[in-house]
Amino acid sequence: MMRKNLVKSALAAGKAQVGTWLSLSSPTAARFMARSGFHWLTLDMEHSSAGWETASQIFGAVADAGNTPLIRVPSISHENAKRALDLGAHGIVFPMCNSVEQAQLAVSACLYPPAGTRSVGGSSHALNFGCKAAEYYQHANEEILIVVQAEHIDAVHCIDEILAVPGIDAVFVGPNDLLASMGKTPQMETDDPEFVEALRRIRVAAVNAGVAPGIHVADAAAAARRLEEGWRFIAISSELGFMNSAASQTVSQLFGNSAGELSRY
Secondary structure, eight states: OOOOOHHHHHHHTTOOEEEEEEOSOOHHHHHHHTTSSOSEEEEEOSSSOOOHHHHHHHHHHHHHTTOEEEEEOSSSOHHHHHHHHHTTOSEEEESOOOSHHHHHHHHHHHSOTTTSOOOOOOSHHHHHTTSOHHHHHHHHHHHOEEEEEOOSHHHHHTHHHHHTSTTOOEEEEOHHHHHHHTTSOOOSOOOOHHHHHHHHHHHHHHHHHTOEEEEEESSHHHHHHHHHHTOOEEEEEEHHHHHHHHHHHHHHHHHTTOGGGGGGO
16 A cells, blocks of 8 residues: 655645755665654755765665655755656645646646646655555656745735646745845745735735645744644754754854864864
């Protein structure tokens, strides 16, 4: 029997799902992160050095651990979606989805006909869902998680129309890019009224459309606040962020602000 996408089914049931970003292009790091307790892991191919072969290895490492491998593709295109899904991703995060037409393309590229325009091929997809290819082709449309990013003010202006596109499971806010599109300083958290209102509009539109609202945050405290607000698809930092944070904390505890003291040892 084809493995169920537990993240997709949980979001559809109104449950929160929390994950993190993979930005180091490291299958070894992904193997460890897949056992850390997060519900899902997203390989970031938009802003990392990862190529498709590395992506395939990472998807396999995450899936074999019983976790859910997702990917943020470099851009919204049929080619990116096809390759990501054929290599075994259980879902796709599409960056910069700023129009209804882009949302329709994202959904269509993820689904086999007659629901969409995804072509038939590949091998690792079935392997990562624990089934034969024929079963994958029959049920993939039911299990692939489709996430569009609202990370530009243009998306905010037509967010109701974007999220009305059938097939979208979640909308995900990238705070840095959203602020940059407003002509403001990129950051993960701010009380800027225009930004706060944009987040509210996205979250309300998602709830009204039956789509899970999601957002990227820096740490567990921020995640807890967002969950309380009603966000349900939460990414906390990245494996690189966790590594840097723990390393900096250790050095600070040992030497205070004088990290240069390490050179004595």
